[in-house]
Amino acid sequence: xxTTLTPAAADSTTxxxxxxxxELFDLDLRGLRTHWAATAARPxxxxxxxxxxxxxxxxxxxxxxxxxxxxGVAVAAAVKAIAEATGRWKxxxxxxxxxxxNNGGDGFVAARHLAKAGxxxxxxxxxxxxxxxxxxxxxxxxxxxxxxxxxxxHASTGLxxxxxxxxxxxxxxxxxxxxxxxxxxxxxxxxxxAVELVLAARKAKVPxxxxxxxxxVDLTSGDxxxxxxxxxxxxxxxxxKMGLLTKRGAALAGKVLVAPIGIPREAxxx
Numbered sequence: 001x002x003t004t005l006t007p008a009a010a011d012s013t014t015x016x017x018x019x020x021x022x023e024l025f026d027l028d029l030r031g032l033r034t035h036w037a038a039t040a041a042r043p044x045x046x047x048x049x050x051x052x053x054x055x056x057x058x059x060x061x062x063x064x065x066x067x068x069x070x071x072g073v074a075v076a077a078a079v080k081a082i083a084e085a086t087g088r089w090k091x092x093x094x095x096x097x098x099x100x101x102n103n104g105g106d107g108f109v110a111a112r113h114l115a116k117a118g119x120x121x122x123x124x125x126x127x128x129x130x131x132x133x134x135x136x137x138x139x140x141x142x143x144x145x146x147x148x149x150x151x152x153x154h155a156s157t158g159l160x161x162x163x164x165x166x167x168x169x170x171x172x173x174x175x176x177x178x179x180x181x182x183x184x185x186x187x188x189x190x191x192x193x194a195v196e197l198v199l200a201a202r203k204a205k206v207p208x209x210x211x212x213x214x215x216x217v218d219l220t221s222g223d224x225x226x227x228x229x230x231x232x233x234x235x236x237x238x239x240x241k242m243g244l245l246t247k248r249g250a251a252l253a254g255k256v257l258v259a260p261i262g263i264p265r266e267a268x269x270x
Contacts, residue, residue, distance in 0.1 A: 017262050018073040019066075025117055029081045029233075032257055040258040045239040045268075046220035047181045053238065056267035064136045067261050068102060071211075071237050072109020072140070074259035075175065078235045079110060079209050080117055083173050086207055092172035093120045093151075095164075095201075097194045098141075099178040099215075100127035105137030106211050107177025108144055115149030122171075124153045124164065126178060126194045158193035165197050169204040176229045180212040186225055187216055195227045202230060210234040213241065214252045222249030230254070237261045239268075 015035055018024055027035055045053070058064050083089040096111050098104030104125065111123040123144060125132065132138045144150045155161050168174075176198050178191055187195060195215055202208050210231035217224045219236075222243035234253040236244060237260075243249040244256055 017260055018070045018077065021073075024073065024077040025080055027077065027081060029078070029085055029255070029257075032078060032081055036257060036259050039238070039260045040240060042239040042258075044242045044245055046242045047218065048220070049268075050219065050238065050241070051181050053263050053267045057263040060264055060267055062262055062264065064102075065139065067263065068105050068136050068140065069109055070261035071106040071259070073113050074237070074257075074261070075106055075110040075177075075209070075211050075235045076113035076117070078233060078257055078259075079114060079173055079175060080119070082207055082209060082233050083119075088172040088207065090119060090172075092170050093122045094173045094175065095168075095171040096121065096123040096175040097126055097178055097198065098123060099191060100125070100129060100133040100137070101180070102134050102137055103180035103211055104132055104177050105134065105140050106180075107175055108137065108140035110175065110177070110211075111144060111150050112140070112147050115147050118149075120149055122151045122153060124155050124194075126155050126161070126190050128156050128190065130154060130156075155190055155194070158189040161190055161193035161197050165200050168197065168201045168206065171201060171206050174198055174201040174206050174208045175211065176208060176215050176231060177211040178215040178229075181219055187227065191215070192227065195229055198229050199227060202232075207232045208254075210253065212236050213244065217243060217249055217252050219243040222246030224248060224252060228252060233257070235259055238263045
């Protein structure tokens, strides 16, 4: 029998989960850190354990779509906060580079909520395929088709990314939603070229926000392949990540926020 969890049972923090939190978009970076302090104080977790907790949460009755909504809203709030802190809010398009998996899906949700907050957003599906590879990510990609303030772009080759790079200094913020816990081996195009685009943006002084982990940083060990994203801010979920607490991982992650997304404590067991 499947048990449906209430929001209170699904997370041990006292504040609402991101998608249910009316205060979130009014908070600055310090406010977000304080707001999610209980989540950041949890024991660290590695990549495989986090993937397992996510899957167990869904077996316990928490829809994957809901987990993605909370994650994406958390990212959007953090992006707005860093844009305001750097004087870049509404000073250019927010460019979200999204991979084909659920990390990209978090980016699609963030794009929707940033547009609703008044930002101009360009979201790029970085994949050789025309659609994302998971049902939840595909649903959120398709929702953007009718979202005012969002331009959807498909980049299937390295050449497509090189074209985007020509005006990268016009972006206000870059969001790295390319790869999360699923990295295995060396990066291949078009993801590799997307990482090089992020590096070009950072060289042009555009702040970089990473979703869950900077792409090419292992969430368990903190080891990184090359090229690797160096973020100014990383928004990770549910629990701190072991890899982002290592010397190498911390240097690449920048400041780290740990947002609750509604994974129940029972999903961490066993």
